[in-house]
Structure formats: structure tokens, C-alpha cells
Amino acid sequence: MKRDRLLLFLxxxxxxxxxxxxPNLSVVATSFQRAGDWTxxxxxxxxxxxxxxxxxxxxxxxxxxxxxxxxxxxxxxxxLFERFTxxxxxxxxxxxxxxxxxPPLVGAVAFIFLxxxxxxxxxxxxxxxxxxxxxxxxxxxxxxxxFHTYTMYPFFYVLTGAGLRRIDASLAEAxxxxxGSRFFVFTRVLAPQLTPSLIAAALxxxxxxxxxxxxxLLFGGNVRVLTLEIFTARQRGDAAMAITETVVLAVISLxxxxxxxxxxxxxxxxxxxxxxAPRRPATxxxxxxxxxxxxxxxxxxxxxxxxxxxxxxxxxxxxxxxxTQTLPSAYxxxxxxxxxxxxxxxxxxxxxxxxxxxAAVAALLxxxxxxxxxxxxxxxxxxxxxxxxxxxxxxLILIPWALPGTVVAVSVAxxxxxxxxxxxxxxxxxxxxxLPVVYFLRFMPLVVRALQASMEQLDPAxxxxxxxxxARAWQRFVRxxxxxxxxxxxxxxLLAFVIALGEYVASVLVFVPANRPISIAIxxxxxxxxxxAAAAYGVVLIVIISISMVIxxxxxxx
Amino acid sequence: MxxxxxxxxxxxxxxxxAVADVSLDVVQGEFFGLLGPSGCGKTTTLxxxxxxxxxxxxxxxxxxxxxxxxxxxxxxxxMVFQNYALFPHLNVFENVAFGLxxxxxxxxxxxxxxxxxxxxxxxxxxxxxAIDELSGGQQQRVAIAxxxxxxxxxxxFDEPLSNxxxxxxxxxxxxxxELVTRLGLTAVYVTHDxxxxxxxxxxxxxxxxxxxMQTGKPRELYEQPADIAVARFLGRNNLIRAVRLSSxxxxxxxxxxxxxxxxxxxxxxxxxxxxxxxxxxxxIRPEHVQLSxxxxxxxxxxxxxxxxxxxxxxxxxxxxxxxxxxxxxxVLQPERFAAxxxxxxxxPQERLTLLKSEHG
Numbered sequence: 011m012k013r014d015r016l017l018l019f020l021x022x023x024x025x026x027x028x029x030x031x032x033p034n035l036s037v038v039a040t041s042f043q044r045a046g047d048w049t050x051x052x053x054x055x056x057x058x059x060x061x062x063x064x065x066x067x068x069x070x071x072x073x074x075x076x077x078x079x080x081x082x083x084x085x086x087x088x089x090l091f092e093r094f095t096x097x098x099x100x101x102x103x104x105x106x107x108x109x110x111x112x113p114p115l116v117g118a119v120a121f122i123f124l125x126x127x128x129x130x131x132x133x134x135x136x137x138x139x140x141x142x143x144x145x146x147x148x149x150x151x152x153x154x155x156x157f158h159t160y161t162m163y164p165f166f167y168v169l170t171g172a173g174l175r176r177i178d179a180s181l182a183e184a185x186x187x188x189x190g191s192r193f194f195v196f197t198r199v200l201a202p203q204l205t206p207s208l209i210a211a212a213l214x215x216x217x218x219x220x221x222x223x224x225x226x227l228l229f230g231g232n233v234r235v236l237t238l239e240i241f242t243a244r245q246r247g248d249a250a251m252a253i254t255e256t257v258v259l260a261v262i263s264l265x266x267x268x269x270x271x272x273x274x275x276x277x278x279x280x281x282x283x284x285x286x287a288p289r290r291p292a293t294x295x296x297x298x299x300x301x302x303x304x305x306x307x308x309x310x311x312x313x314x315x316x317x318x319x320x321x322x323x324x325x326x327x328x329x330x331x332x333x334t335q336t337l338p339s340a341y342x343x344x345x346x347x348x349x350x351x352x353x354x355x356x357x358x359x360x361x362x363x364x365x366x367x368x369a370a371v372a373a374l375l376x377x378x379x380x381x382x383x384x385x386x387x388x389x390x391x392x393x394x395x396x397x398x399x400x401x402x403x404x405x406l407i408l409i410p411w412a413l414p415g416t417v418v419a420v421s422v423a424x425x426x427x428x429x430x431x432x433x434x435x436x437x438x439x440x441x442x443x444x445l446p447v448v449y450f451l452r453f454m455p456l457v458v459r460a461l462q463a464s465m466e467q468l469d470p471a472x473x474x475x476x477x478x479x480x481a482r483a484w485q486r487f488v489r490x491x492x493x494x495x496x497x498x499x500x501x502x503x504l505l506a507f508v509i510a511l512g513e514y515v516a517s518v519l520v521f522v523p524a525n526r527p528i529s530i531a532i533x534x535x536x537x538x539x540x541x542x543a544a545a546a547y548g549v550v551l552i553v554i555i556s557i558s559m560v561i562x563x564x565x566x567x568x
Numbered sequence: 569m570x571x572x573x574x575x576x577x578x579x580x581x582x583x584x585x586a587v588a589d590v591s592l593d594v595v596q597g598e599f600f601g602l603l604g605p606s607g608c609g610k611t612t613t614l615x616x617x618x619x620x621x622x623x624x625x626x627x628x629x630x631x632x633x634x635x636x637x638x639x640x641x642x643x644x645x646x647m648v649f650q651n652y653a654l655f656p657h658l659n660v661f662e663n664v665a666f667g668l669x670x671x672x673x674x675x676x677x678x679x680x681x682x683x684x685x686x687x688x689x690x691x692x693x694x695x696x697x698a699i700d701e702l703s704g705g706q707q708q709r710v711a712i713a714x715x716x717x718x719x720x721x722x723x724x725f726d727e728p729l730s731n732x733x734x735x736x737x738x739x740x741x742x743x744x745x746e747l748v749t750r751l752g753l754t755a756v757y758v759t760h761d762x763x764x765x766x767x768x769x770x771x772x773x774x775x776x777x778x779x780x781m782q783t784g785k786p787r788e789l790y791e792q793p794a795d796i797a798v799a800r801f802l803g804r805n806n807l808i809r810a811v812r813l814s815s816x817x818x819x820x821x822x823x824x825x826x827x828x829x830x831x832x833x834x835x836x837x838x839x840x841x842x843x844x845x846x847x848x849x850x851x852i853r854p855e856h857v858q859l860s861x862x863x864x865x866x867x868x869x870x871x872x873x874x875x876x877x878x879x880x881x882x883x884x885x886x887x888x889x890x891x892x893x894x895x896x897x898x899v900l901q902p903e904r905f906a907a908x909x910x911x912x913x914x915x916p917q918e919r920l921t922l923l924k925s926e927h928g
Contacts, residue, residue: 183620184653186640188667188718198666202657 014483015394018379025376026406029451032432033425034260034409037417040424041257044250052254062255065239070262072151072235073219076158080215081208083159084166087310092174096304098311105314107168109161111555112318113512115224115529116548119536120317121157122148122228123324123545130320134336149231157225160317162218166211173207213270220263221414223515228536236262237416237515244420244519256420260413267412318552325545332541345546355531355547362527365442366510369449373457374503380407381461411455415515418452423520442525448516453506460502464495501562508555570629571596571754572617572722577626579612586612588778589626594722594756599748601769602758605801609778610758611650611726617756618647618724630722641670646715647724651731652707654699660686660710661695667718685717688747705736712744716751723748723755729764741767762802766790774798791853795924799851806857806895807923808832808850812843821922823850828893830870834917849923856919857897859886859905860912868915877902888913 044051056062087106091099109117125131127144135145177200185195223237230238236259243252325345327338349355384400395403410418426438438444468491476486514529521530528547535544570593579587587609594600602610615621617628619640627636635643646667654663664685668678686692689709699707708728715723728744729737745768748755759765765772766786773783776797782789793799799807810823810832821836826847834850863869872890884902888895890913897913899905 178651178653180649180651180653181655183618183640184647184649184714185655185666185670187618187620187643187645187647187724188670188714189641189644190666190670191641194670198669199655202655 015383018382019394021376021379022383022403026403028432029422029447030406030409033418033421036425037253037260037421038257041250041254052250056251056254056258061234062239062258065234065236065255066258066262068233069220069236069259072154072158072222072233073216075155076162076219077212077215079155079159080163080166081212084163084168084211085170085208087163087167087306088170088174090303090306092171094300094303096300096307098304098307102307102311105311107164108314108318110164110168111508111559112161113509113514113529113548113551113555114161114222115514115532116321116512116551117161117317118157118224118228119532119544119548120321121160121225122536123541124317124320125156126229130323130336133334137334137336147231148229150233153229153231154222154225154233157229158219158222160314162215165214165218166208169207169211169214170204173204177203209270209273213267216266216270217263217412217414220259220266221416221515223414223416223518237414240416240420241519249424252420253424256417260417263413263417264409267408321545321548321552324541325549327542327545329540329542342542345542348543349546349550358526358528358531359550361525362511362529365446365449365525365527366507366513368446369453369510370457370503370507372446372450373454373506374461374499376454377458377461377499377502380458381465384458384462385465407455407458410451411453415448415452415513416519419448419516419519422448422451439520440522442522444520444522445517445525445527448520449510449513452513452516453510456506456509457499457502460505461495461499464498465491467498468494497565501565504558504562504565508558511554512551570594571631572756573629574613574617575627575629577613577616577623577628579609579616579621579623585778587616587623590775590778590780591626592773592780592783594754595771596754597752598770599745599755599757599768601765601772602756602775603762603765603769603772603801604760604775606760608760608775610760610775613775614724614726614756614758617722618645619643643722644718644720645722645724646718646720648711648715648726648728650727652711652728654707654710654714656699658699659695660691660697660699660702663699663710664695664714664717666714671718681717681719682713685713688716688751689713690743704731705740708732708740712747716747716753720753723753725755725757725759727759729759730761737764744768774801776801792921793851793923796849796851799849799921799923804854804896806852806854808852808893808895809847810850811847812836814844823848825893828870828891830890830893832868832915832920834868834920834922836922851921851923852915852919854885854896855883855898856916857895858914858916859888859897859899860914862912863914864912866912866914867917868920870913870915872911872913874905874907874909874911876907877905 041052042048042050091102091106112120123129126148127146129148132144132146132148135141136143139145181199181203182195185199186192190198221237222235223241226233226235226238227241236255240252240255240259243249243255324332324338326341326343328340328342328344331340332338380403383395384403422444423439426433426444429435429437438447472490472494473486476490481489512529513527514533517527517529518533521527528551532544532547535541535547572594574590574592576589576591577587578585578589590609590613602613604610612621616623619635619638619642623636627634629635630643655666658666661682664682665678668681673681682695683692686694689712691706691709691713694702694706694710699710702710708731711728729740732740741764757765757768759768769786771783771785772789774781774789774797781798782794789798790802793802793805796807799805809826811826813822813824813831815822821834823832823834824830825832832850860866860869870890870893872888872893872895874886875889875894876887878885878887879902883898883900886897886899886902886905888897888911895913895915905911
């Protein structure tokens with residue numbers, strides 16, 4: 011009994027030491043070293059460069075502005091769609107989360123095709139008004155903020171919506187019966203109740219924006235953000251600079267995480283333990299508001315779908331048929347035929363599929379070890395890990411998720427880029443295995459979280475009942491626990507798999523010819539102006555992701 | 569002039585009629601109950617009084633002003649919710665002060681009123697506590713304090729005791745009644761618990777299936793239920809299906825029971841309740857059914873065999889089978905009875921009630 015747990019603990023510990031602790035420590039250590047000596051020289055040099063300071067300021071400014079804009083869009087939408095019923099509501103609900111499953115690179119490419127200076131909208135206006143030059147350039151702050159708002163507003167929309175659904179409507183009713191006006195009730199009761207959801211949304215948006223790479227790379231213009239600076243420093247071969255900047259980015263990200271979580275902890279949730287609670291607020295189903303809401307729903311649904319629709323359209327465009335026209339002038343299946351006929355494309359798909367699958371399955375298996383250690387033991391038996399031990403474990407697992415992909419890739423590359431103490435003479439960098447490892451580290455927290463959520467819903471009395479009927483520990487696990495938790499666990503694994511499938515930020519830093527993934531192929535097609543081919547890759551990714559999400563959704567509802 | 573008056577109010581939720589054509593009047597200073605099984609529309613009726621729900625038809629008047637469409641915050645009624653609806657992000661003081669803040673009451677007056685409200689519910693000095701540090705009973709008191717702090721024109725209770733355990737419920741019940749009387753408030757109290765309603769309320773309306781069946785003092789409802797649904801709902805009752813015999817007249821009604829074929833006599837005070845040749849229902853409370861070893865010649869005396877004796881503390885129930893008519897009687901000394909013994913079952917005429925049938 012005790013020995014089983016010791017084994018699980020050892021597996022967990024080895025993965026965390028090799029994957030999280032050692033790489034991150036080695037990056038930090040390297041950033042303080044120069045030619046073998048401990049020094050602050052790297053920081054002095056890096057922080058004295060105006061470019062770096064500018065990148066830090068840009069990253070922070072971009073993230074804060076993104077949070078504000080996303081809140082401005084997402085929160086009113088959540089109110090609109092939670093409190094009104096109207097035709098089109100379900101349609102919107104179905105597409106609202108679309109940007110969340112769009113790989114950032116694919117989204118950015120779609121954006122270029124739609125609103126870029128050679129995109130459909132710009133060409134359309136140019137042709138309509140016979141302008142000499144495109145009406146705008148998709149570059150710099152406006153472009154980044156537009157794209158970030160499009161891709162990240164769902165954090166606010168989804169979490170505010172969930173928060174609104176959780177609030178017991180009788181609180182607002184009580185407040186009104188006590189004489190509070192609608193405004194008074196909103197500021198004194200609803201807003202404080204929503205604060206945790208808003209903070210969680212702000213945190214996710216801030217972290218995602220901090221880690222954003224594809225959009226700044228493709229249309230950041232003269233806005234230099236930290237992720238981009240790290241990438242170019244590595245391209246230049248300036249390892250010290252890249253590593254020091256990586257530490258700066260990591261510190262900002264973790265600092266934000268701690269700041270937001272501390273704030274979140276001070277608030278109280280409604281304890282909906284009472285009988286009859288919570289009551290759902292009545293939705294408003296009539297009047298002018300309903301018409302306005304319906305119009306807003308249609309407009310937003312169109313806006314949400316347009317980039318993806320554009321991507322579909324361009325994927326059927328014949329090469330060279332889309333120069334100054336509003337829409338491509340000739341259509342063909344050639345892009346898809348190339349995708350499924352070309353050995354290069356086949357290799358790229360095989361690489362992404364196999365690496366993502368390896369990472370996801372490994373994450374699933376490993377998460378069973380972790381979650382067994384994390385969940386409280388059956389009543390009357392001592393826990394293997396104490397409370398602080400479990401907290402530390404959770405924290406270590408959270409780190410690779412909280413850190414930008416750039417940081418994870420750089421730290422693994424730094425730790426295993428030369429023969430070292432942990433792997434002996436084996437050098438991970440330059441092999442096929444570097445990407446599966448990075449994917450595993452980045453996305454295993456999703457799987458752990460999904461499995462943990464399923465486990466926590468499990469009634470401990472079930473295992474006790476099985477035990478009282480004579481089932482041994484492994485029998486309880488296989489016959490009772492596993493059948494009940496696998497849908498949630500598999501749903502989480504699928505999610506990790508599809509995100510890994512479109513991964514670009516970390517891949518671009520450490521890929522080698524032998525493991526070139528789909529995202530790298532998209533970027534290189536784009537660079538060669540094979541727009542149709544780039545779009546076709548994107549469409550195939552979106553189709554695979556959509557199917558997986560439908561399956562995951564079905565599993566989670568079981 | 570009545571204090572609160574509901575006139576023909578109805579409320580539908582989609583195809584369901586939650587409240588159908590309900591009219592009732594509440595007198596100033598009374599403790600008025602709305603009693604009925606769950607889903608009978610009593611809570612919806614209360615919510616319409618509070619303004620949280622708008623009637624589809626009918627009107628609500630308060631002190632002769634039409635308040636049907638008045639926003640809840642302008643009615644000045646205090647409401648105690650079933651789940652208390654205490655604001656989890658505010659402490660006890662701020663919860664109780666909430667309505668006063670909404671009214672922009674001055675700081676000193678607010679302090680005074682919150683303090684006195686907390687004293688009234690016997691929670692002095694609890695102001696700084698967080699809501700989740702309180703027990704269920706204490707949370708319940710805070711909810712009441714919050715409602716009375718605004719000095720409400722009318723107090724509304726939505727099953728406020730249903731989340732408490734039985735012993736606490738009875739204690740809180742009498743405190744609540746005492747408090748409302750002392751403050752001279754008028755209250756409307758919704759509950760599905762007949763005992764609670766009887767103990768608390770001056771008058772009660774019984775609602776079943778969205779309709780108001782009967783309004784009256786607890787004793788009237790108990791002893792003279794107007795209707796089968798009321799009789800069924802208000803405690804245990806022997807319901808006897810019978811037809812009126814054509815030979816009977818109003819002062820000397822004669823009925824033949826469908827089960828057992830016994831003839832029962834009782835006077836018919838309202839002729840329309842007992843049409844000829846149509847099944848009717850007679851009701852008698854188990855405590856009014858007499859079991860006797862002699863008295864064979866008494867009126868409405870039937871011969872019955874004891875089927876079962878159920879011991880339940882102070883009183884016990886004896887189930888008797890009178891030739892297929894099953895009756896329950898409450899007895900004080902169960903040891904006098906044994907299964908399969910024959911007894912005379914007497915149904916005193918003045919205790920038998922003729923019910924309005926479900927179809928007529």
C-alpha cells in the first residue's frame with residue numbers, strides 16, 4: 011500500500027525535477043553567470059539596452075490594454091446573453107468560444123487574409139473607392155490590440171457568464187425588496203459577487219497576452235514585445251541575452267499570477283448549500299432590448315466567423331489568383347491535393363500528430379500518478395503527502411502552464427543543450443524528442459486539472475463501498491474509479507492534444523528538420539507567399555480541432 | 569378597507585398556471601398564512617406581493633393604493649427568503665444595514681437601528697461576524713433582523729424555517745410570532761407545514777394546484793374543510809365515499825357508503841353539496857372516530873374488525889375494517905385492542921363533514 015504510493019511519488023518527482031525544477035533553475039543560474047563566474051553583468055547589460063526596456067514596457071502595456079479591451083467586449087456580451095432570450099442566442103453561444111480553440115498562428119494568418127493590407131477588406135475598400143494605396147496597414151498597436159481582443163475576449167465572456175449563472179438570484183431580489191434601486195443592487199451585490207470571475211478572466215487574458223508571439227511576429231510592426239526579443243536574440247546567437255530576457259519574462263508572468271491570486275483569495279463566494287437555492291434569474295424575453303440583443307448577436311456571430319470563413323475561402327484560391335482583387339478570382343482543390351499528396355506535407359502532419367499524441371498520452375498516464383498523490387486519502391487513512399506537500403506539488407505543476415511557451419522552450423533548451431549532470435552524455439536539443447518533451451511540459455497541467463476535477467466529483471463513499479465488498483486497492487481503481495473518471499480525463503487529454511497540434515511559440519524556438527510540425531510549415535508557406543497552402547494547413551487544423559472538441563464536449567457531459 | 573388585498577391574480581409560467589385567479593384580503597396586524605403542498609403557487613403568490621413577480625392578470629392593492637406594477641424596492645415590504653439570501657461578501661452588520669444604506673439613513677440612526685434589530689433577534693454584538701461563521705439558526709435570525717430593520721409596512725416570509733432542524737424550528741417559531749406581535753407588524757407567511765401554519769397564523773389560506781381553496785382560522789380549516797383537497801392536505805382524515813339516498817331530506821340526510829354499504833345519517837346544511845345519485849365524500853378526523861364494545865344501537869354505528877394497531881407514543885392508531893370500509897381511529901390506550909377483534913365503530917353525526925367534491 012505504502013510502497014505503491016512511494017513508486018507514484020518517485021515517478022512524479024522525477025518528472026518534476028527533470029521537467030520543471032532543473033530547467034528553470036538552470037536558466038536562472040545561467041542568467042547570473044558569465045564565463046563560469048557569478049555576476050549581475052548580464053542583467054546590467056540587458057537592462058541598459060533601450061530596446062529591452064521598450065520590449066518590457068510594450069509587453070506590459072499590450073497586456074494591460076488587452077485586458078481592458080477584452081473586459082469591455084466580453085462582460086457586456088455575457089450580460090446580454092445571460093439575461094436575454096432571443097432568436098440567435100444558441101447560435102452565438104455556439105460560436106462565442108471559437109477564438110479559444112483557434113491556434114494563435116492560424117488565427118493570425120486568417121486575420122492577415124481578412125484585415126491585412128492585402129486582405130479582403132482592404133482590397134474591397136481600395137477597389138470600391140479606386141484608391142492608389144491600401145486604406146490601412148495591419149501593423150503595430152491597433153493590429154495587435156484588435157487581434158488580441160478577438161482571440162482573448164472569450165475569457166471574459168465565458169467566465170463572466172459562468173459567474174452570472176452561479177449568483178443566486180434571490181440575493182438581488184433580497185436587495186431590491188430592501189429598497190435598493192437597480193443601480194444600487196448592481197454596485198453593492200452583483201459586482202462584488204462577480205469580482206472573482208472578473209479577476210480570473212483578467213489573469214488568463216494577461217498571461218495569454220504576455221505570452222503572445224504569433225501576432226507580434228506577423229504584424230507587430232515596430233512594436234517589439236519580450237517574446238519576440240527572446241526569439242530574435244536566439245536567432246542572432248546571443249544566448250546570454252535570450253536567457254536573461256527569458257528570466258525577466260518569467261518573473262513578470264509569475265508576478266502577475268501571484269498578484270491576481272492574492273487578490274482573488276480575499277473575496278467570498280456565495281455558499282449555495284441551502285435548500286431551494288440558487289434561483290435562476292428570469293430572462294427578459296420581450297421588448298426593444300430583445301431586438302437589439304438579437305441584432306448584436308447576429309453581428310457578433312458574423313464578426314467571429316469571418317476570419318475562419320476567410321481562411322476557408324483562401325484555402326481554395328489558385329496560387330497567383332489573388333493579387334489586387336477583393337476576392338481570389340480562381341478556385342481550385344490543388345492546395346488540398348498538395349497537402350495530402352506531397353511527402354513533405356505528410357511528414358509534417360505525421361510529426362505533429364505523433365509528437366502531440368506522445369505528449370498527451372504521457373500527460374494522461376503521469377497525471378494519474380499526480381492526482382493520486384493530490385487527492386485526499388480515503389477517510390481514516392493517512393495521506394501520503396501533507397497539506398503543504400500537496401500545495402507545493404500543485405504549484406510545481408502550475409508553473410509550466412503559467413510560464414509563456416517561449417520560457418518553457420528556452421529553459422528546456424538551456425538545460426539539455428549540452429551534456430550535463432542529469433542526462434549524462436545525452437543531448438536532448440537537436441533530437442526529435444525535444445518537442446514532445448516541451449509539449450508535455452506545457453500542456454500536462456490541463457490534463458492534471460481535468461483528471462483532478464473528475465476525481466473530486468467522485469463520492470469517496472464509492473471506493474469505501476467497494477472496499478467493504480472486498481475489493482483490493484487496484485480493483486477499486488480499475489473497477490470503480492477508472493470507469494467514472496475516464497471521460498473527464500480523456501476530454502482533458504484531447505484538449506492538450508489539439509493545442510499541441512497547433513503549437514508554434516515553443517516549436518519555432520527548438521524544432522529541428524526531423525520534427526518540423528504543422529505550425530512551422532504554415533509559417534514557411536506564408537513566407538513563400540503560398541497563401542493557399544498556408545490556409546489549407548490552417549483549415550485542416552481547424553477541422554481536426556473542431557472534431558476533437560465535439561468529442562471532448564460529449565465526453566464531459568457523460 | 570383592507571390592508572392588503574389581492575384581486576383575481578393569476579400567473580402563468582409558459583403553459584403552467586402557477587397561480588389561478590387568487591383573491592384574498594389581509595387585515596392590518598394579523599399573521600396571515602399561505603399553506604399548501606410544494607408547487608401549489610404559494611411562493612409565487614408571495615413573490616407577487618413582494619413585487620418580484622408580476623401577475624399576468626388581476627391587481628394587488630395595499631392600503632387602497634394599486635401596487636400591482638410598483639417596483640419591489642418602492643414597496644417597503646421586508647422579506648425573509650427560504651435560503652435567507654444573505655450577502656456573502658458583507659458581514660452581519662452590513663447585511664442588516666443594507667436596506668438602510670439604500671435609503672440613505674444617517675449614520676447614527678443606522679447604527680441604532682441595526683443594533684436594536686440585532687438585539688431583537690438575540691444576536692447582540694454579532695455585527696462584525698462574517699456570514700459563513702454563523703450557524704444556520706443564526707443566519708436565519710440575521711435574515712429576520714435585516715427585514716425588520718427597514719421597519720417594513722408588511723413582512724413576508726417564504727418558508728423561513730424549512731432549513732432548520734426540528735427542535736430549533738419550534739423554538740424559532742414561537743420567538744418569531746412573539747417578535748412580530750411585539751412590533752405590531754403585519755405578516756404574510758408561506759409554508760407547506762400545516763403544524764407550523766396552525767401554530768403561527770391568525771388566519772390561513774390553503775392553496776392547492778394554483779387555486780385558493782379555503783381561507784379561515786386554523787380551527788375552522790381543520791374541523792370544517794370545505795373541500796377534499798383541503799381535507800387531504802390538512803392532516804390525516806378518513807374520507808368516505810357515499811351517495812345520498814333519495815329518501816333523505818335536508819334535516820335528515822341519509823348516505824350509503826360505496827365501500828361497506830353502510831347507511832350514515834347527517835344533516836345537510838347546504839343542499840347543493842349533496843346532489844342526489846352522485847358520489848360525494850364525507851370526512852371525519854381519526855380522533856373523532858369512537859370505538860366501543862357496546863352502544864350497538866347508537867347512530868352511525870358500524871361493526872368493524874381491528875386490522876392493525878400502530879403504537880406512536882401518546883396516541884396510537886387503530887385501523888378498522890368495517891365490511892370493506894377502512895377507517896382509522898386515534899386511541900389513548902392501545903392495549904385495549906387486539907387484532908381481529910370486533911368493535912363498534914361510531915361516527916358521530918356532528919363530526920362528519922360533507923365535502924365539496926372534486927368535480928362539483
